[in-house]
Structures are given as structure tokens and as C-alpha cells.
Amino acid sequence: MPQVYKMSYPGYPPTGYPPFPGYPPAGQESSFPPPGQYPYPSGFPPMGGGAYSAAPSSGYPGAPGYPAPGGYPAPAGYPGAPQAGGAPPYPGGGFPGGQVPSQYPGGQAPFPNQPAVMNQGTIRPAANFDAMRDAEILRKAMKGFGTDEQAIVDVVANRSNDQRQKIKAAFKTMYGKDLIKDLKSELSGNMEELILALFMPPTYYDAWSLRNAMQGVGTQERVLIEILCTRTNQEIREIVRCYQSEFGRDLEKDIRSDTSGHFERLLVSMCQGNRDENQSVNHQMAQEDAQRLYQAGEGRLGTDESCFNMILATRSFPQLKATMEAYSRMANRDLLSSVGREFSGYVESGLKTILQCALNRPAFFAERLYYSMKGAGTDDSTLVRIVVTRSEIDLVQIKQMFCQMYQKTLGTMIASDTSGDYRRLLLAIVGQ
Structure with a gap:
């Protein structure tokens, strides 16, 4: 099936769809970008998808500051925690005696009435940000023979997604060229997929990931679960609108045509965005x-x-x-x-994902990262998707949980499973 990327300028975003800061600049919607020059050409990263999540509201599992900095130890038996007799970690395992702790260490429940806390992402907006200066650095890194990958890493890994959108707009203004097309021509493989993921607006990345998970032969059910079973109502509603406006398709209809039975019903319930x-x-x-x-x-x-x-x-x-x-x-x-x-099967995975997020959302993503790299080969699409989408939300907490659950750091495992500029950029994002 051919890929369809339906862009909706002028008039993007559609009514009721929250604009991405600086994308397009306020008041320039009618001419940004010129027709046919949308910064996402066809031919995105290989099918494998991605995901994103804006920061959930305070007090919500996975919200900034959940758990408090420093984390809390994974209860014995909960995903990946050390088991009796030294048994290997098992994701989603039971608590000893079937008892779920009624509260966390120190009696601090991470849910209602918790004060607002600082963002727990590894990437924060750069101070003294200058989009034109960054655009110039990227232009020089790609000009002439060879590519200065380190210069690209230094800029991309140290700017927020909002700032990357502004760099993209400044690049086109300054040079009359599309930054994404230039990057694609200079990069390849996993490095290309990672860079493109970083430059996609978050909601678009989620919608694009869902589309790719259901496009072509076969369905990537775990991508559907990871996105639809972990997002807030607002996030899901924005994804549904973006999916319709960008791809001209109805997300619920695509889910119905690509899944079946109780798994289909669970995903349809999720994409309504009506959880209390x-x-x-x-x-x-x-x-x-x-x-x-x-x-x-x-x-x-x-x-x-x-x-x-x-x-x-x-x-x-x-x-x-x-x-x-x-x-x-x-x-x-x-x-x-x-x-x-x-x-059993995918409906079991979907239901467990919901329950794991209710208990400890960072632990869920830590588990997903671990199994993306465990054993022979690496599931690079899952690795890229989670590192990118959690980098401004709770990657600090995910790193803490990863270390507690698997007795090794996330950076150590990434370093042993990846190589080259791809490894360098991933490690820069996770803060190693």
C-alpha cells in the first residue's frame, strides 16, 4: 500500500488542534511552508514506528516527578525486580504473597494532591536559544565533503522538540532548503531514523507511528499497545485528529480492519480518549x-x-x-x-500494560527498553521511539527504574548494543 502523507496547509493545524509552538509561526499559517515543501517528505524512517507523549497532568502516573527524584525500589516480583533464589527478572510478575504495597516508601503516594514538581526529562530547552545560529551550525555540518556528525549531535541532543521546530523553520527561511531533506541525504539507517524522530512534532510522531504499525503486510500490535494504552485523554484525542488530518484516515476504522476480537475492542475503547x-x-x-x-x-x-x-x-x-x-x-x-x-496474546499484553502504568509507568517503559536490547539483535525502532518520546517527560525516572530492575544502567546497555554516531546520539539524549 503506498504511503500517504496528506498535509493540510494552509489552515494547519485543524480547528481545535493545539498548535506546536513556532510551527508554523503565529500569523504565517497561510504561507508556511510553501506548497509542496512540508518538512516531512515521503519516505520516513523504516516501518517500525514511534510514539510520543506530552507530559501528563500533575499527579498522574508518569507525570513529571513520578516517582520523586531518586525513585523507589521496584517491589520484589514487580517487573524485573530480583526474584527469590536469584531467578531472572520477569516483566509483569506478581508481588510476594499477592500483596501489592498500599503505599510507597515514606508514605508518599504519587497520585492525588501532589505538588507540581520539576520536569523529569533528560532534555530541557536550551538557554539563550538562537534558532538561526543553530540552523547555521547544521548547514555547515552538512556542507562540502563529508558530514560533521558530532556537530549535528551537539545541537539536536541539547534542544527541546519545540526548539527543533524553530530550527527547522529558520533553516528554510535562511537557505531556502528543507532541513529534513538535507539531513536525510547525509544520514542513513538507525541514525537517520533517530534524527527524523527527534524532528517530528510529538503528536505527529505518535500518529505516524500508528499509521506505520498498521500499514502494509502484518500489524505491529505492540506499537499500538504502547501508544494507545499509555496516553492521556487529551493526547489520544489529538492523535486521532492528527491521524485524520495528515493521513486522511479514521484511526478507529484502521484499528478495526487490522485487529480482531477482544484485542480490537480494547484498542477501540482506548482510542476514544474517555478514561476517567x-x-x-x-x-x-x-x-x-x-x-x-x-x-x-x-x-x-x-x-x-x-x-x-x-x-x-x-x-x-x-x-x-x-x-x-x-x-x-x-x-x-x-x-x-x-x-x-x-x-493470552495481545489482549493480555494490552491489559497488563494498563495495569503496569497504574502501578509504575517509568517501570513499564524501562521494561520495554530492556527487552528491546536483550538477547540477539536490537529492536531499534522501539529503542528510538521510547528514548525520544520520554526524553522530555520522565526519562530520568525510567533510567532510575532501569538500574533498580536490571542492575545495570540504561546507558551501559545502549553502549553495548549500538555503535557509531547512532550510539553517540542515543547516549547524549539519555544523559550519559
Whole structure:
């Protein structure tokens, strides 16, 4: 199937779609960029996708400052934590005795009424930023014979996404050339994919990743899960609008045509962007939901899948955490383990992703990073997608959890699994 990248200038972004700062500059929508010169030509990185997430609201699992700087140790049995007898880490494993801790060390619950804290990304906006100066540095790095990759790394890895959009616009203004096309002509392979991911506006990157995950032969189900099961309502609604405006396609229809059964229903529920986001917890509801989930799974012959879908698709993440605690007290086993016994395949992965994010979102992404590099070969698309999309949100916390879960640093594992300028840029992003 041919790739379709439908751009909508003038009039981009569509009504109700939050503009990306500096992209296009306010008041220049009608002429930015000139027709046919949109900075994303066809022929993006190889299919494999990507993802993004704007910073969730304060108090939301995975929001800036969750957990507090310094982190907290992964509970024994929770993904990748040391197991009894030295057994290897297992993602999504159960808590000892089925007991989910009711609170974190120091009694600090990371959910409601937490004060706003500093961003926990490894990349922050550069001080004294000058888009024209950066555009000139990139131009010189690509001019003449050879390419000064280090100069490109120094600029790209130390600017926020908003600043990269301004550099892209300044480059076209100054030189009448498209920065992305120039970079594509100078780079190749994983380095090219990483650079292009860094220069995509975040919502576009998510929408583009979903499109690529469902385009052509086969479907990359884990990309769909990673994006749709971890995003906030606002993020999902923006992705749906961007998917329609840029690719001329309906995301829900594409999901229905590429998936089936209970997995399809879960993803359709996710792409509505209607999860309750009230940060307060109703403990009576948590007890009732725990009882309903038990009766829909462990407490009966067969499984009432619709009950699991309804609760996990509609309850807030803090509410789901409370439900997991109530379930472990009632059933003497954790809900993650019960999902593993009652479901299989991609619907199991999707439900577990939701529950893992309710418990500890940085740990979920740390696990994904670990398994993208574990064993023979590297899943570079997953590695690129998570490093780029979490770099301004919670990559500091992800690094902390990675070290606690796997007894090695994220930078060490990246260094051993990658090479060349690609490794240099990844390490610069993660802050090694």
C-alpha cells in the first residue's frame, strides 16, 4: 500500500488542534511552508514506528516527578525486580504473597494532591536559544565533503522538540532548503531514523507511528499497545485528529480492519480518549470493582472479557491502583497474575500494560527498553521511539527504574548494543 502523507496547509493545524509552538509561526499559517515543501517528505524512517507523549497532568502516573527524584525500589516480583533464589527478572510478575504495597516508601503516594514538581526529562530547552545560529551550525555540518556528525549531535541532543521546530523553520527561511531533506541525504539507517524522530512534532510522531504499525503486510500490535494504552485523554484525542488530518484516515476504522476480537475492542475503547481522569480515589468502588473482576475471571469457569475491558478502559489510573490493592487483599494474588491466567496474546499484553502504568509507568517503559536490547539483535525502532518520546517527560525516572530492575544502567546497555554516531546520539539524549 503506498504511503500517504496528506498535509493540510494552509489552515494547519485543524480547528481545535493545539498548535506546536513556532510551527508554523503565529500569523504565517497561510504561507508556511510553501506548497509542496512540508518538512516531512515521503519516505520516513523504516516501518517500525514511534510514539510520543506530552507530559501528563500533575499527579498522574508518569507525570513529571513520578516517582520523586531518586525513585523507589521496584517491589520484589514487580517487573524485573530480583526474584527469590536469584531467578531472572520477569516483566509483569506478581508481588510476594499477592500483596501489592498500599503505599510507597515514606508514605508518599504519587497520585492525588501532589505538588507540581520539576520536569523529569533528560532534555530541557536550551538557554539563550538562537534558532538561526543553530540552523547555521547544521548547514555547515552538512556542507562540502563529508558530514560533521558530532556537530549535528551537539545541537539536536541539547534542544527541546519545540526548539527543533524553530530550527527547522529558520533553516528554510535562511537557505531556502528543507532541513529534513538535507539531513536525510547525509544520514542513513538507525541514525537517520533517530534524527527524523527527534524532528517530528510529538503528536505527529505518535500518529505516524500508528499509521506505520498498521500499514502494509502484518500489524505491529505492540506499537499500538504502547501508544494507545499509555496516553492521556487529551493526547489520544489529538492523535486521532492528527491521524485524520495528515493521513486522511479514521484511526478507529484502521484499528478495526487490522485487529480482531477482544484485542480490537480494547484498542477501540482506548482510542476514544474517555478514561476517567479524576485523581481522587473511591475506595468503595475499588472494592466493588475488585469483586467484579474476581467474579469475571478467577471466580468462574471461563472469563467475562467485557467486564475486564469496561473497568480497565474507564477507571482512572489512581483508581485502578486502588482496585489492584483491593484485589490482592481479597484474592490473595495480584491482578496482573490473574490477567495472565485468564487472557493470552495481545489482549493480555494490552491489559497488563494498563495495569503496569497504574502501578509504575517509568517501570513499564524501562521494561520495554530492556527487552528491546536483550538477547540477539536490537529492536531499534522501539529503542528510538521510547528514548525520544520520554526524553522530555520522565526519562530520568525510567533510567532510575532501569538500574533498580536490571542492575545495570540504561546507558551501559545502549553502549553495548549500538555503535557509531547512532550510539553517540542515543547516549547524549539519555544523559550519559
